[in-house]
Amino acid sequence: MSIESGIPGLDEFLASAGFTDGFPENTTTLIYGPPKVGKSIFCYQFAYHGMSINEPCLYVTADEGMKQLQQNMIDFGWFLQSFMDEELLYIIDSISSLSGVPIENTSTYTLSKINDPTDLMVKIGLGTRFVFKKSNEFRSVFDSLTTLFAFNPEPMVIRFLKTYLRRLKEAGATVIVTYTEGVTDERTEKTLKSIVDNLIMFDGNYMTYKSNLGFIGTVEYEITDQGLVLGKGEIL
Numbered sequence: 001m002s003i004e005s006g007i008p009g010l011d012e013f014l015a016s017a018g019f020t021d022g023f024p025e026n027t028t029t030l031i032y033g034p035p036k037v038g039k040s041i042f043c044y045q046f047a048y049h050g051m052s053i054n055e056p057c058l059y060v061t062a063d064e065g066m067k068q069l070q071q072n073m074i075d076f077g078w079f080l081q082s083f084m085d086e087e088l089l090y091i092i093d094s095i096s097s098l099s100g101v102p103i104e105n106t107s108t109y110t111l112s113k114i115n116d117p118t119d120l121m122v123k124i125g126l127g128t129r130f131v132f133k134k135s136n137e138f139r140s141v142f143d144s145l146t147t148l149f150a151f152n153p154e155p156m157v158i159r160f161l162k163t164y165l166r167r168l169k170e171a172g173a174t175v176i177v178t179y180t181e182g183v184t185d186e187r188t189e190k191t192l193k194s195i196v197d198n199l200i201m202f203d204g205n206y207m208t209y210k211s212n213l214g215f216i217g218t219v220e221y222e223i224t225d226q227g228l229v230l231g232k233g234e235i236l
Contacts, residue, residue, distance in 0.1 A: 001025040003137075003174055006049020007042065009219070009230025017235050019215040025137070028165045028175040030192060033202035038223050039178040040072070042200070043143045045227040046176055048078045051088045056131040056138040058090050058173070060124065062114055062147040065096035066103065076227050084108040087134060090127045094120055095147065115151040117160040124164060128171050140173040145192070146180040154188050162195055 002022030005011050011022040031039045040063065047057045061069050069091070070080055083089040087108055094114040096103055105111060108130075112123040131138045142164065148157050161177070168175045179192060181201075193199055199210040207230065208218045219233030 003055070003139075004049060004053065006045045006052075007228050007230060009221075009233075013217065013219050013230060013233045014209070016233075017215060017217055019211065019213075019217075023174070024198065024211075025174050026169060026172055027197040028169055028177070028195075029198040029200060030177050030179060030196040031200045031202065032179045032181045032192075034182070034204070035180055037202040037204045038221070038228050039180075039202055040143050041076075041223060041228055042202075043141045043176055043178060044073050044076065044078060047089075047139055047141050048073065048080075050139040051083045054088065054135075056088045056090070056134040057083075058092070058124070058127045058131045058138065058140040058168070060092045060094060060120075060127075060140075060142045062094045062142065063144045065099065066091060066093045066109065067096075069093075076225065087130075090130050092120070092123045092127055114147055117148070117152055117156055121160060121163060125167065128167060128173075132171050136172040138171075138173050140168045140175045142175075142177045144178040144180065146178070146183050149183055154184055158188065158191055158195075161192070165195065 002020045003025045005023035015021045031042055033039060047059055050057055073080060080089060089108060091109045092112050094112040097111050097113055103111060110123055112120045145157065165175060197212055201208045205220065206218050207221045210216050217233055217235045220231035221228055
C-alpha cells in the first residue's frame with residue numbers, strides 16, 4: 001500500500017523502480033542530512049498535501065514554535081488554520097514554552113516541553129487518539145530530533161523515539177522524523193537509522209532513498225518557491 005507524498009517526482013521515482021506504487025504507507029522514515037538542505041520543507045509539504053486530500057496529521061514541532069511554523073509554510077503558500085479548524089491538523093508545540101510567552105492550548109494545539117520527553121510522550125498519546133478518531137490512516141511528523149538531543153541525554157531520546165515510532169505505526173500512521181546529521185556520535189546515528197523502515201538523505205543537490213527491504217535510489221532535487229521538486233533519478 002502507498003500514499004501520495006506530495007513531493008513532485010518522488011512517488012513516480014519509487015514507482016518507476018518497482019519498489020512501491022508511491023510513498024510506502026504505514027512506515028517510519030528518517031530524513032537526515034546537513035542543515036538547510038530541505039528536511040523541514042519535506043515535512044511541510046508531506047503534511048500539507050495529506051491534509052489537502054483529507055488525511056489528518058499529527059505534527060510535533062521541536063525546532064520552531066507555532067508562529068514560526070505557520071510563517072514558514074505561508075512562505076510557500078500553505079496555510080494551516082483552516083485545517084486546524086476542520087480538525088485535520090493537531091499540533092504539539094514543544095519549543096514555545098521555553099520563550100515564556102503565554103500561548104493558550106486549543107482543541108487542535110497543545111504545548112509541551114522539549115526537555116521533558118515524558119510529558120511530550122503523554123501529549124503525543126493524546127494527539128494520536130485525536131487524529132485516529134478522524135481516520136485510522138493518517139500522517140505524523142516530528143521535526144526535529146536535533147533539538148530533542150540538545151536538551152536530553154542520548155539514551156533517553158532513543159527510548160522516546162522507539163516508543164513514538166511504535167505507537168504511531170500501530171495506530172496506522174505514516175511517520176516522518178527529521179535529524180541533522182552529525183549532532184550525535186556515530187553509534188547513536190547508527191541506532192537511529194536502524195529503527196526506521198526507510199531513510200531519506202538530503203545533501204543540497206541529491207536525495208538518496210534507502211529502504212530496509214533493500215531498495216536504494218538517488219535523485220536530483222531543488223528547492224523552489226513551491227517546495228521540493230525532484231528531477232532525474234538512478235537506481236543503485
